[in-house]
Amino acid sequence: MNKAQLIDAIAGEAELTKADAKKALDAFIKVTGDALKEGGRVALVGFGSFGVSERSARTGRNPQTGKEIEIPAKKVVKFKAGSELSDAIN
Known part of the structure; x- marks a missing residue:
């Protein structure tokens, strides 16, 4: 949708x-x-909650060359489904 x-x-x-x-x-x-x-959190009871977490810096690989690259730290949005939404899907 x-x-x-x-x-x-x-x-x-x-x-x-x-x-x-x-x-x-x-x-x-x-x-x-x-x-x-x-840095807040948005919670919708029964539906789920949105939050922010920090992903630490890490070493990755370029899939084309195989060369190691540094991936910088960043903030990412996470969603956790609530129980009513999970029950409706299953």
């Missing part, structure tokens, strides 16, 4: 216009991104 399809689904499910659904989705994305940039 891409963003346009998600907007259509939200609009249908919540009985909103597509424009209102797009505004709501864009607001969610912005607020979640801002919270994660500040």
Whole structure:
């Protein structure tokens, strides 16, 4: 499902216009991104939680040449599914 399809689904499910659904989705994305940039966590009970973790620097290999390369440390976004979402999938 891409963003346009998600907007259509939200609009249908919540009985909103597509424009209102797009505004709501864009607001969610912005607020979640801002919270994660500040090192926070966003938890939606039953759905899951978004958080930031740090990946340490490491040595990797260029698959074409086999030469070792240094991969720098960076922050990555992690998502952990909640129990209701996990149960719905299984």
